[in-house]
Amino acid sequence: MQQQISVMTLAVSDLVRSRRFYGDGFGWTPVFENDEIAFYQMNGFVLGTWLQSGLEADMRREGLCRPGAFSLAHNVVTRDEVQAVLDRLALAGGRILRNGDAPPHGGFRGYVADPDDHAWEIAWNPAWAIDHQGLVTFGV
């Protein structure tokens, strides 16, 4: 079976607030939006932000909690961008969890929570290739 994920959907409480974080913070533009969901075309898959009530009804499971036990990462191409992106995301409604520093395995990273408490790692990892389309390849 294809080693493929098609969509990552984050449950949100307030689409306008979420849109500001992803739009003003990351600078991303939705490919589709209505009053309950926004989709962003990403690097080979789709990011969705959906009102939590809609996701819970679709999944047939209530009581989804935050902060959930996961993290998303956006890798940048220079070390200096890490803190700059963290700071910009904080200005767009995020909350910094960890300022940029160097992990034992190399590179540089920090964490920020989006307005719905979903965690984002902003990382510089020179061992992982990122091509012009944003496609990311694991490396050591």
Next chain:
Amino acid sequence: MQQQISVMTLAVSDLVRSRRFYGDGFGWTPVFENDEIAFYQMNGFVLGTWLQSGLEADMRREGLCRPGAFSLAHNVVTRDEVQAVLDRLALAGGRILRNGDAPPHGGFRGYVADPDDHAWEIAWNPAWAIDHQGLVTFGV
């Protein structure tokens, strides 16, 4: 800034159990694994499964909860595959949340929780293109 996510990291309690779900259920092979993390090369990004203690220490935030307020989706290319994949994932340690049925917006989908309670939607959505590399493009 690139509309790009580099990594999606799921917190897990038991790597062997998680590996069985992703290996035997989805049929995916890690590109790297040690005693605390496994990485899978996906379609333009990387999926990580990391012991929750490691992710929490890295993120500087404890008490990450499950089920978190998000969902991942794996899209298949025929309607009939949806239930077959859900059933195979259940045999590999997953728990079906919703058997396959047709949502109002078209297509066909169901949901299954992985052994760590992370939700996966298995979907057939003929409006979204999936190429031979597994790269997925939003469509309506």
